[in-house]
Each structure stands twice: as structure tokens, then as C-alpha cells.
Amino acid sequence: MARCGRWCLPEASETTGDARKTCGEEFQLTDVLIQENVPVGDSGLLVDVFRPAKTDDPVPALLFLSGGGWRRKNRGDMKDRYGIKMAERGVVCIAGEYRVMTEAPWPAPLHDVKTTIRWMRNSADRLGVDPDRISVGGSSAGGHLALMAAGTPNSSDLEPPYFEGVSSAVATAIGIYPVADLLATAEKSDLSELFPDGVTEVALLDASPISYAHPDFPPTLLVHGTGDVRVDYRRTVRMYDALEAAGVPVDLHLYSGQDHVFDREDLYSSPIADAMALFIKRYAPAAVVAVAD
Template sequence: MTTLGLVDAQQRGMVASFPSFDPKQDDLTAFRRVLVDGTTALLNSGSVGFEERLIGGPTGAPDVRVLLFHPAKPAGTTPAILYIHGGGMIAGTPDMQAGVLARLASDTGALVVSVDYRLAPETPFPGGLEDVYAALLWLHSHAAELGVDPKRITVMGDSGGGCLAAATALVARDRGEVKLRSQVLIYPMLDLRTGGANAPADDPTTGEFVWTRAQNQHAWSAVRGKLAENDPMFGYLSPAFMRDLSGLPATFIVTGALDLFRDEDVTFAHRLWHAGVPTELVVYASAVHGFDMLPSALAERFRHDVVSALRRLL
């Protein structure tokens, strides 16, 4: 079926022209290039400046590159947002979102630190997650130098980066080294069954555009590697499988009614409520995956809602 008629009217033409990626016949390197070039142009990221640093990576792994977006004229210590970019954990760079991240720093008054984590399949789980966690430890331990309040750190990510943000919050809870203020998950990729034969839900009105079932299954296979389902780390790979969600920080989740991840995101929010975690969930009608990047009134409403939530949470 085609769900184009259900898509936000202002975004419909742009959604229909999105490049597609068929993992059975298309080249991953080419997809990565198209994603970065297209997103950079869409978000005007090429004209945005930022501070770049190399920080110590996980034990035995390379250093991790992070980009810092400073708020204008901070008064005293600021909150911080550790941001993890999207791309299904197989593509993307923090640079491609520089336009959005600079604006986020300005709108919230927070230092935004975006992580250039290693991608799958070259680096399967838990390489990317450990890169992000190393960046969290660095941000927390260097808070005084960076002018950051270590008690006001939020982890935030979109799509595959939303998965890593949720997993980082779980790791932080369980390792007990950093207490996060909150987590903000933008249409997060949480359940590796989505798009497959064993998916808990499969609404045909979701997942036609931008990120499809085939893409999702391909990405999860690349990230998972050979990790067995009974491995103790499995819930950090795919947070939908984490049995205990108690003790997590206050949470804000955004998803779209036409997004492939809609049902897993709603289910995750329900589980957080049951676990006693203060959680807000917003599901936007007529919204596909990545809708916030497309100029429209819908995208502006998203920006207002997310900035308002971050101001409350931080």
C-alpha cells in the first residue's frame, strides 16, 4: 500500500523524493555518503562552526571524536546534552546535524556534545555504545573545565542514536558512575524484531518512507553481530528486551504516527510508566521517520515541544 496521502501535506512532496536504500542491492558506502550529504544540505550544517576534540575511548579502542556546540554567553555553569546522531547505527556523522545542534545549544542554553561513535558492521555491538559511554564519562569528569553542572546532564539521540541514548541511560544506571538528569529519545530504534517475521506489531501504515522494514532488519543484523539472545548484554543492544526499566531518569519520547518505530516507542513509554519513571510521550499525526528535518509547521511544532521539554528537564 502507499501511505503518501496520510503524510503531512507540507512534507508530502519532500517525503516522496527521499532516496531509498535497498540493502539487497545498494552499496552501504554510497548510502552513507548520500545520507550525510543530503542531511548536511537539508540542515545547513556546512555553514556551522563547532569545537572538535579527541577524547579517550573505551579500553583498548581508538580515541573518540566529539563535537562541542557552546551556548551563547553562558552565565555560570550550564547544563549539558550528550547527543547521539541517527543513521541506524550503520551510517551518519555528528557533523551532518551541526545546524540543528548549534540551534539546540542556543535554544536551551546547554553545552551540546555530539559523539562520532564507531559504526556497524565494521564495529558491531557494543563498540558504538562503549564509545558513547566513554564520551559520557569524559563529559562528567571534565564538567568543571567545560563549565557544566555535572548534575544536569541529559542524554539525547534520534533513530539509531535514540537506541544508543536509551542504552547509555541503562548502562549509566547499572554501572553507577554517572547519574543522568534525563533522557530524550527522538523516534528511537529500540526493538530488533521490528520489520521481521517475529515483530510484536506490524501496522502497514507505518514504515513506508525514509526507514523501511528491510533497512531496519539489515541494520539490526549488522549491529548485533553474533550476540546471542541469552547474553546478559542483550538488553543494552536492544533496550526493548531490558526486563527492568526502573531507576531510569525522567524521559521524553517523540515519534510519528507513520514511523516504523511508532509501536515499539509507545510500548517502551508504557513500560517506563509501569516502572515508575516520569515519562512524557508525544506521537505526531501524519509524521514519518525524520519528519523534524523537513521544513514545515509540523517540524516547528516538534522543535518547540522538544526545546520546552529540555528546558523543563534540564
């Protein structure tokens, strides 16, 4: 571990197996309840729900979105990568989905993410979650959507028609090798189906998380491999810098030499799950209830 605090640079050989100790807290892993293909109201969306089996009080929740270049749905990949791991660490994890570009153009994918956030808040009692401790995260294209949702809460032109009156705001945000700047992505990826009216600079800026790095952005955890040939890690560094300049609590974990989707290996996904759970519990703490004498 080169440096810790708000900026972390883990070396692969130094982050394996001991992340709980370096974070200063150990997790008591718990059994997990799994529900798959749960409908999100009448929106047509489905989610998989991973819950700690033994909880008496409402717990924090994380909506996690898989990547796929806005073209592929990979919700099932999240079960072993983060779904079970987060529930073991005391966080209800919702593996979400969103319409891909062949199904609907922008901002439909973002609408789907916000629909699911609203559904989680509306269904908090049934899910066993604290409605004030809902976070959103994702990897690659899913990370892009997670950061966009975090940066545009309750924005009238970017809100879905489902669960009206329910807030889409989140307590924290997590981006794992996220696409934070679409302007830097257009040259490598064909986004014409996502933006059928034209892949213009204005359209890309309006759909880029870095454009929304404002003081009200929720506390954010960013993770990236420095050997990523698909999404340049320096764009995530820029997102970190922009959030820090705005006064937002933000952590950045850079994994030396790791390529895109390096967290498919448990060697990396386990310590990242530790970091996510600690971050969520740090910035979305349980309410302190006063006890009368």
C-alpha cells in the same frame, strides 16, 4: 494539540511556530560558540560542541547522537538540526559519534556513548556544564543508543575502559523515533554485523532499551511520527507504556502522519528543540543555593 501533559499528540499544522507559548515559557535565544572535531580524550572519538555564548553559571548539557542504521556516521547533520538550536536555548549540545557496525560489533557503539558521557562529566568545568545535569538523546539508531545508555548506567559489563571511576549516569533521556525494541527491527534490518556471534533473541533483548524500563530509568522524552515506515511508532508507545508502568516520568509526542526523519525540516526541529530544552530544564533543574542573611 489534541492532548497535553504526559501524552502529547501534536498535529503538524498546530505545532508550527507557536510551541513556546503552548509550553508556557518563552526562550531568550542567545549567541552560540561552536567547536568542531573536539577529541574525546584519547578514545579516538570526536565531537562537535555548541555552547551558549553568554553564561555565567554552569548550564545543562545534552549529548545528541545521530541515526544511520548503526552503519553511517552523520554527526555533521546535527549542527543545524539541534546543535545550534539547543545552545540558543541555554543547553550545551555535544554532537557525538560512535563506531558503526562495520568498525566494531555490539556493545562498542554503547561504549562510545558512555565514554562521551564520562568525558563530558570529567570536562564539565572546561565545557561550562553542570556535571549533575548531563542528558543523552538521539534519533533513530542514535535514539536506541541514548536510551540504552540511560537505562544501563555504570553497568560493569557495558562500561568502556576510558575515564574509569567517572559515572556514565544521565539526568534525562530523549529518544526521537528511537529503535526501542530490536526484536521488532530484526526483520527489517540486517543486524548480523552488529551481532557477529548471532542475531539471537537473547542478544536482541539484551540490547533493547525496552528491556531496561526500570524505576531508576531517568525522566524520558519520546518523539515519533505516526507515519514512520522504517521504525514503527507503536514500539515507542510500548516504551512509553513500560516506563510509565515503572513509575518513570515520561512524555510522548506523536506527530500525526509524519515519516522517519521528519525533523530534518526546521518546521519540526525547532519546536522539538523547544520541547527538549524545557524537558531538560524541568527534570534537571539548577541547584538552589541558599543565601545567608
